[in-house]
Amino acid sequence: MNKSRVEALSDGVIAIAITIMVLELRTPNSASLDAVLNLAPQFLSYLLSFIYVGIYWLNHHHLLNMAEQVDRSVLLANLNLLFWLSLIPFVTSWIAGHHRDTLPVALYGVVLLMCSVSFLWLKLTLRDAEKDHPLAAMAIGSSRKNKYSIFLYALAIALSYWAPLGASFFYVILALLWFIPDRHFSQSY
Amino acid sequence: MNKSRVEALSDGVIAIAITIMVLELRTPNSASLDAVLNLAPQFLSYLLSFIYVGIYWLNHHHLLNMAEQVDRSVLLANLNLLFWLSLIPFVTSWIAGHHRDTLPVALYGVVLLMCSVSFLWLKLTLRDAEKDHPLAAMAIGSSRKNKYSIFLYALAIALSYWAPLGASFFYVILALLWFIPDRHFSQSY
Amino acid sequence: MNKSRVEALSDGVIAIAITIMVLELRTPNSASLDAVLNLAPQFLSYLLSFIYVGIYWLNHHHLLNMAEQVDRSVLLANLNLLFWLSLIPFVTSWIAGHHRDTLPVALYGVVLLMCSVSFLWLKLTLRDAEKDHPLAAMAIGSSRKNKYSIFLYALAIALSYWAPLGASFFYVILALLWFIPDRHFSQSY
Amino acid sequence: MNKSRVEALSDGVIAIAITIMVLELRTPNSASLDAVLNLAPQFLSYLLSFIYVGIYWLNHHHLLNMAEQVDRSVLLANLNLLFWLSLIPFVTSWIAGHHRDTLPVALYGVVLLMCSVSFLWLKLTLRDAEKDHPLAAMAIGSSRKNKYSIFLYALAIALSYWAPLGASFFYVILALLWFIPDRHFSQSY
Numbered sequence: 196m197n198k199s200r201v202e203a204l205s206d207g208v209i210a211i212a213i214t215i216m217v218l219e220l221r222t223p224n225s226a227s228l229d230a231v232l233n234l235a236p237q238f239l240s241y242l243l244s245f246i247y248v249g250i251y252w253l254n255h256h257h258l259l260n261m262a263e264q265v266d267r268s269v270l271l272a273n274l275n276l277l278f279w280l281s282l283i284p285f286v287t288s289w290i291a292g293h294h295r296d297t298l299p300v301a302l303y304g305v306v307l308l309m310c311s312v313s314f315l316w317l318k319l320t321l322r323d324a325e326k327d328h329p330l331a332a333m334a335i336g337s338s339r340k341n342k343y344s345i346f347l348y349a350l351a352i353a354l355s356y357w358a359p360l361g362a363s364f365f366y367v368i369l370a371l372l373w374f375i376p377d378r379h380f381s382q383s384y
Numbered sequence: 385m386n387k388s389r390v391e392a393l394s395d396g397v398i399a400i401a402i403t404i405m406v407l408e409l410r411t412p413n414s415a416s417l418d419a420v421l422n423l424a425p426q427f428l429s430y431l432l433s434f435i436y437v438g439i440y441w442l443n444h445h446h447l448l449n450m451a452e453q454v455d456r457s458v459l460l461a462n463l464n465l466l467f468w469l470s471l472i473p474f475v476t477s478w479i480a481g482h483h484r485d486t487l488p489v490a491l492y493g494v495v496l497l498m499c500s501v502s503f504l505w506l507k508l509t510l511r512d513a514e515k516d517h518p519l520a521a522m523a524i525g526s527s528r529k530n531k532y533s534i535f536l537y538a539l540a541i542a543l544s545y546w547a548p549l550g551a552s553f554f555y556v557i558l559a560l561l562w563f564i565p566d567r568h569f570s571q572s573y
Numbered sequence: 574m575n576k577s578r579v580e581a582l583s584d585g586v587i588a589i590a591i592t593i594m595v596l597e598l599r600t601p602n603s604a605s606l607d608a609v610l611n612l613a614p615q616f617l618s619y620l621l622s623f624i625y626v627g628i629y630w631l632n633h634h635h636l637l638n639m640a641e642q643v644d645r646s647v648l649l650a651n652l653n654l655l656f657w658l659s660l661i662p663f664v665t666s667w668i669a670g671h672h673r674d675t676l677p678v679a680l681y682g683v684v685l686l687m688c689s690v691s692f693l694w695l696k697l698t699l700r701d702a703e704k705d706h707p708l709a710a711m712a713i714g715s716s717r718k719n720k721y722s723i724f725l726y727a728l729a730i731a732l733s734y735w736a737p738l739g740a741s742f743f744y745v746i747l748a749l750l751w752f753i754p755d756r757h758f759s760q761s762y
Numbered sequence: 763m764n765k766s767r768v769e770a771l772s773d774g775v776i777a778i779a780i781t782i783m784v785l786e787l788r789t790p791n792s793a794s795l796d797a798v799l800n801l802a803p804q805f806l807s808y809l810l811s812f813i814y815v816g817i818y819w820l821n822h823h824h825l826l827n828m829a830e831q832v833d834r835s836v837l838l839a840n841l842n843l844l845f846w847l848s849l850i851p852f853v854t855s856w857i858a859g860h861h862r863d864t865l866p867v868a869l870y871g872v873v874l875l876m877c878s879v880s881f882l883w884l885k886l887t888l889r890d891a892e893k894d895h896p897l898a899a900m901a902i903g904s905s906r907k908n909k910y911s912i913f914l915y916a917l918a919i920a921l922s923y924w925a926p927l928g929a930s931f932f933y934v935i936l937a938l939l940w941f942i943p944d945r946h947f948s949q950s951y
Contacts, residue, residue, distance in 0.1 A: 207400070212403055214782060215782075217848050222859075226866050242845075281403055292411075386638070404595075470591055585773055589778055593784075659812075
């Protein structure tokens with residue numbers, strides 16, 4: 196089985212998820228400054244989710260680039276990842292108007308957590324599929340950063356019970372962490 | 385004629401069908417637990433349809449992987465399959481709020497039935513196009529599981545007249561059946 | 574310049590146009606038979622437009638398959654075709670509720686006419702780009718069927734002034750004509 | 763790293779941006795001439811934005827065609843460009859009903875300006891990535907036209923404070939400028 200269609204479906208779902216999130220930026224009826232300022236929460240939550248989806252695309256691109264071949268269990272793990280990524284537009288539009296409420300903030304974290312768990316599952320499945328290609332398996336790299344993320348998302352979800360705004364802020368920090376080139380983590384992407 | 389654009393169009397329609405179904409998960413106005421619980425039917429019907437569309441993608445991927453070449457009749461059979469797949473978001477959003485009513489449950493089954501019939505048609509057309517490549521035709525495999533499915537969808541549609549909830553449950557079982565690796569069916573996918 | 578991205582963008586726009594048209598099939602609030610029957614005009618106009626978009630995809634696929642290379646003028650002609658194809662969902666949803674009114678029926682015809690003119694322009698531009706490959710230019714074939722279509726769409730638009738329903742019916746006939754294999758037209762696709 | 767997925771994601775986002783903009787052309791409830799004429803501002807702003815997105819696709823196609831390889835900084839610059847392109851549908855639908863108001867007209871210009879800045883960034887990043895391929899770096903060409911555009915968008919944004927309609931007109935002129943083949947600019951695309 197070749198991996199080009201796995202990439203094509205994933206690119207499709209990711210491209211649509213990105214573009215559909217913008218539909219939440221509803222056109223204001225007036226042309227006043229207030230109308231623009233009222234869109235700030237929508238815009239910021241779109242920006243945050245765009246960064247998360249963009250990071251997943253980068254890592255997915257890197258991961259499949261390393262792979263030599265895909266089998267049925269890789270396809271299933273990939274579909275599972277796409278399922279959780281497809282829920283990001285929904286939680287994004289909910290958190291937009293409710294970034295100080297426990298439930299939407301917690302649910303946003305749950306979807307991010309599940310995306311991270313699904314990515315880890317995809318990574319492990321791929322490494323398993325490459326057991327005859329030790330170099331490819333090594334290139335896929337360790338999962339340390341991935342595992343730390345899962346732990347930190349769980350922490351943020353817990354935090355949203357006491358301080359939803361703090362948890363929202365936590366998601367921003369976690370997104371920015373991926374941009375800092377880290378020598379220690381470089382090989383684990 | 386090469387098959388890459390057939391795959392590209394199919395991946396596009398499938399990716400969009402998946403992502404558009406999530407738009408039915410309308411953002412609640414409040415941040416209460418009730419608001420989340422009220423979304424349960426929408427979420428479950430999305431999950432079920434995602435599984436069905438995902439299975440079709442897996443099987444479509446496998447089927448076209450085996451094919452050596454495509455002709456005009458394959459393209460028409462594929463467009464027909466895409467037509468019925470494109471109706472899944474519509475019946476999904478209708479069944480979400482009406483999983484105890486005969487008509488929406490029956491219509492959901494009719495679309496699944498037509499997808500299954502269309503997939504069988506595509507398979508037979510492809511095997512026909514490969515008549516000069518006996519190995520490719522053999523790799524496409526038998527259509528036994530496909531034919532059983534068509535019969536079972538017809539049964540579920542009939543059942544929806546007396547017991548809509550039972551028929552809904554039937555669709556769930558049928559989706560899960562595809563995940564059970566079956567030695568007997570393995571070569572018929 | 575290679576032609577794979579021209580195909581990718583076109584497949585994307587066509588796949589989305591198809592899937593977005595289904596959004597016009599709005600989920601009924603009730604589960605009654607009337608609710609389903611009321612959707613008949615929407616469903617039929619979706620079916621008709623799906624057939625038209627499907628035919629354009631088939632012909633676009635065939636046309637670019639023949640091409641050896643694309644230049645800037647081919648890219649512009651292709652973007653122009655995509656512009657008119659992207660308007661099909663709009664006129665489809667308007668004609669759905671107004672297949673007996675002059676203006677929506679005429680506008681549906683105008684968009685089909687412009688799609689046909691744009692396809693002819695793309696064909697001529699491609700043949701021009703292949704002037705150094707006489708075989709490729711020949712494979713692209715004549716434009717007779719394309720020119721007849723343009724004339725017939727113009728006729729249907731005129732007809733919509735006196736008999737909108739007749740013009741609607743005309744569009745159905747014109748769509749079906751493309752499915753009849755015609756020896757005389759075979760080389761002009 | 764190969765560049766095919768960068769192209770695929772970009773084509774996806776661009777194709778969806780184009781198609782989603784048409785959703786703003788809301789189907790009129792009546793079939794009167796007035797209903798059609800009322801859509802003129804929506805239609806014209808769609809046409810203008812289609813031309814802009816089309817030009818970006820053409821230039822993106824040309825730019826990546828020249829590139830031999832992409833690295834992580836190219837992927838980030840490309841994601842940044844996609845972010846600003848994804849905002850075009852939003853500003854298009856706002857300017858549609860408000861082409862005489864300062865804020866929407868200025869915001870439309872800001873998004874065009876940011877797209878232009880992002881494209882310049884992508885170009886410079888790509889040229890940097892090609893430092894070992896002097897021919898590829900040269901083929902990417904100069905950025906003169908790109909820099910002029912940025913200056914002109916800034917001018918139009920300033921103009922929107924005094925004469926929003928004038929600024930709107932300015933955007934049309936700027937779009938048309940790209941269609942004029944210019945010997946002086948030909949190598950800078």
